[in-house]
Amino acid sequence: MVYLPILDLSLLSSSLRSFTYSSLRSSQNPLADMRFQHDSAGRLAISAVAVNLYVSSYSGILTSLQLTPSAQDSGADGYILTATASNNGSGPQPSWLTKDSYNDVIYCVDEALSTPNGTVTAYTTSKSGLLNLIDSQPTVVGPVSTVVYNDGKALVAAHYSGSAATSWKILPSGVLKPLQTFIFNLTAPGLDPSRQEAPHPHEVIIDPTGSFIVVPDLGADLIRVFSIDPETSLLTESAPFHAPAGSGPRHGTFLRADCGNTFFFLISELANTIASYEVEYSATGLNFTNVFLSGIYGNKTIPDGAAAAEVTLSPDHKFLLTSSRNATTKVPSDTLQSWSIDHATGELTLKQIAPSGGAFPRQFSINKAGDMVAVGLQMDGRVVVIERNVEDGTLGDFLASIDIAGQVTSVIWDE
Known part of the structure; x- marks a missing residue:
């Protein structure tokens, strides 16, 4: 088994560096025991508006969640996720x-x-x-x-x-x-x-x-x-x-770049790669020319058993967010990867490898403002909401989490 310390720690978020195995084992929901330190300039602006999310899982139930800011007079930071309804x-x-x-x-x-x-x-x-x-x-x-x-x-x-x-x-x-x-x-x-x-x-x-x-x-x-x-x-x-x-192509997303070119970003599960293709339109279809290819962990060794999963374009079209599952190692959290996009070439630069909050981040969604990411952790049966810096595309604190019956397969924002 390859352990996360082989990775370049300069790419790892402060949240992951603050993990300890004993603290994560101390609670059924490990996020309940974790506190992270960020300087005040990097704090997320707390919105007073509640928002709904919807979650599917292999329990056969669709769960409605409401994300609300913690009461300011309670001294708590972040948000609260509450289950408000369920449907077969x-x-x-x-x-x-x-x-x-x-x-x-x-x-x-x-x-x-x-x-x-x-x-x-x-x-x-x-x-x-x-x-x-x-x-x-x-x-x-x-x-x-x-x-x-x-x-x-x-x-x-x-x-x-x-x-x-x-x-x-x-x-x-x-x-x-x-x-x-x-x-x-x-x-x-x-x-x-x-x-x-x-x-x-x-x-x-x-x-x-x-x-x-x-x-x-x-x-x-x-x-x-x-x-x-x-x-x-x-x-x-x-x-x-x-x-x-x-290579096993799994998921992808398009970008109409500032230069007018169209790029397609493809994540491949079996090869554990993220690739960029320049797209040309013809009378009969689309042509793809590869312009970038990287392992899902950049130039670092991919942990044994890893399986690349999701790729999503940020709302401002400046960044990609990807996920890797099944690589939970000494630190019990699979990871999300943040990439910046060169609009002139379609090439990507790995900016950060951050903890997803648990095992098997099968799918995630970015909210419209781009400042929060909701992650569905399939094997933990949990949804986690993570702070996201819209300026540099990196992930920060865990803002809220909630356990969900069954294996979580999808979580989306209702905005």
Whole structure:
């Protein structure tokens, strides 16, 4: 096992350097015992406005949370996370939540690890956090990601275990109507036959023009590309991009840079890499040219067992935040990585390796202001909210945390 002290400690946040194994073992929720020191200039401005978050977990329950600032007269710093409502999910294993900003609807998909079909479900939101059911539809097994496209007219899903992508028309009522199903096949297993025995689409991502959907396929080492018909919301598959063999593309995000160029950032689970591609548009699809490639820990040794997971663009488009799971070592916390973006070239610079607050940060979300990150810790069954410096992109104090039943799979802000 490789331990975190091999890393360049100048990249590690002060929060991680203050960890001690004994303090983390002293509480069922290790964050309850941790205090961090920051100078006053670096403190987060405490907002008086409460905000809702929604959490999915393999318990089969969707949990509504409210994040509120601690009472100023209590002497406490930070925020409080409170569970305000719970709903039965769309099935036994809810795996992903999407907020539809066009229609103010939450979409939840169920991975259906133990049933023959997945499910996609729509809910309306409320100030109280209670989710009200609109519609629930069966779908191909194994959905793990969705995105709304075509100006709120349709939804598309990636199906990991179902080796598929499906699309749905969004009716004015919020009810979903099936549009298309794409089933993918492999002629032979990939370099890692234990994970690449079949196509495994892992995310659906819309490009900055709203004209294309791309799908990282972990099993096939492909970035699948689909054009969008704006009149019908129908998707047409074009030539895919071939990622490095055995890399296992997992998640990605686009950037329309200040210079006018478009870049795509791809995190690959099996290779534990983060890559930048310059994107060129053609009449039939997208072309990708690699301009940057790095291990998820920069030029440092990747801990044994690590599995790169999520990549998210900051609201100001200046930084990327990535996560690595399953590398909990001497210090019992997996990590998040902060990267600055060179808008002229698409190259990345690693700025920080910071603690995620626990084990297996499968997914995280940045709030609209960019000053907080909500992290879903799958194996700890916990949501953690971390302070983020919008000026330099680095993470700071843990502001709040709450235990969630089951393995947490997704957490999103309702803003």
